[in-house]
Amino acid sequence: MITRRYSRRDLAVLGFGLGAAVLVNLALIWGPTLASVALSGTDWNGISELRWIGTRNYGDLAEEYPPFWSAVRNNVLWLAFLGLVATPFGLFCAVLLDRRLRLSRVYQSALYMPVVLSLAVVGFIAQLVYSSDYGVLNAVTGLTTDWLGDSSINIWVVMVAAAWRHVGYVMIIYLAGLKAVDPALKEAAAIDGASEAQTFFRVVFPTLRPINVIVLVITVIEALRAFDIVYAINKGRNGLELLSVLVTENIVGEASRIGFGSAIAVILLVISMAFIVTYLSQLFKEDRR
């Protein structure tokens, strides 16, 4: 292998270019991240002197802050629901649409339409549907269920609303992937006598692997950053707690429990890091092969 010798000028350009990128990265990403971790060990309220209190915030969180565990539960539910229900359903829709049904363009647009809405808007629409006094659902079915106020059911109906948008998103990505699958593969499978289901699961689906990874990442990100829809509905309280909401609730606002809120943020960071690290290590392992 020939090692290239860099001229002084090359080095300067390299150093400058890399340096700028590293600086921006440190200042905008690692700096605030580490600052959050450091703040989580204090009881700072934005005004007082910084006072180190060790891991007390974490203890308070786990033992004496009831919204915390409901938020953890809801985040996990959210991830499971999007991953196990909404995403497979999106794939299912994509497969159906890929078969060029009549009016498939119409279905496609109808399913994709919600994706252009922000989740906050989906939240407002959800209220029009689920409100116990003026909501469409109760008006049509004659029920009197308090869909959004009853803390044992509201997370489910809100997840349905969030999934409504997520399905379209996943569908369009899979549809693009399916269109790119070489028809020769399917023909070959058919000649070999594979059934429709076998063709899909054994031949087509494995070729979608890159798409699957994208969709997985999107799903995880969507689940962890869920915020706007519950915030639009009831500020993420009473059954709709999410970690992201608790961070905001404690830090932003008059409360200004910055240390305490940072501790919640650190926990969210750890959870996301677990996903990101798993994913990255998988990716690098494959590259090495």
Next chain:
Amino acid sequence: MTPRLPITRRSMLLGAAAFGVPAILAGCGNPNTQNTQGASGSAARGTVTIGSNASDEIPKKSLETVVKAFTQADVRINTVDHNTFQENINRYLKGTPDDVFTWFAGYRMQFFAEQGLATDISDVWQEIGGDYTPAFKAASTGSDGKQYFVPFTYYPWAVFYRRSLWEEKGYVPPTTLDEFTALARKMKADGLVPLAFADKDGWPAMGTFDILNMRTNGYDFHISLMAGKESWTDPKVKQVFDTWRGLMEFHQPAALGRTWQEAGQSLAQKKTGMYLLGMFVAQQFPEAERDDLDFFTFPEINPRFGTDSIDAPIDGYMISAKAKNVDGAKALLKHLAQASSQNAATKLDPGTLASSSKADTSGYSALQKRGAELVSQATHIAQFLDRDTRPDFASTVMIPALQRFVGEPDDIDPLLKDIEAQKANIFR
């Protein structure tokens, strides 16, 4: 390198960015001070700036009108969205605040005064003190005994009802809890929902807690509880929740999915019989029907305290510790303390009352007159739960706790234990 890498990086960036947010938020300067440089040529007289949360049309217009009559200095008003102003108050006062800013009386004022973020205006009070009742002065006084706040307008909380409906059904305002319960039962038999109720926003239920606590245990205990000096597991507190639980069957069901506006409309539509709320409930009534709106103060529970206390949150003005033009700011506060200034505001905004005892009440609407009468009869004026205690306790503990109670009213003991544990963490 695989073509997938960009996504990886993006996911990592997103992740990292999301967790950096708290630190950025914590560190960011204050966004409220992007004042446009205006009012040139004012150097001779000086300029006083006001940081205002009066972003709604009517309050905004009323402040502008009142300030226009101030002649001793030029005034520049920097209006910020109401909720944004409140949410950023810490950073705002620490950064480069305006000379004068809108704020609330009571503990919420004392909290910032204690941190050294407000200017002592006891000298202003020597001049204006005669215009206010002792209750208003107490609400303007910091924990060090000095004054930091000038009351401007306020509104009382009471039980509202439609007079026409009550006359038709022959209901009369109750004076004791037993009469209140009997009335509610009668309304239920008549096919009405006795008490309109909504707590989706989290704060309206605080009004019910406040009044039940003040009627049961008195104002002093209530304030002491709010200041973190009493235990939430005290049997006295439990009794408040027990009483409330007894009334739950008369409350409008599904309250956690309803906003106060919707509950207010149910009162206007005569679907509900009465509604414990602030005087701003009138906003939900069409102009023509507002004269039909009447109220009574929540009835007596414990004869020792009678009906001597009410919630009547006071809005007013303070001077920031970093004010540049303190003399001008004090002159402006004196102007705002004048009865004529407050009357100009109450005329424009019929949901409020003037704080000054010298204010002219002849221009008041019937509802405003009744409100002023109610407050003048009260010995103690509380400021509402989220103004009488630490902001972090009110928003991160009490809102979820009261919503939990409304959802499961039978679960009182564990709830109070949880509140007490969190209180101990916050007030330490």
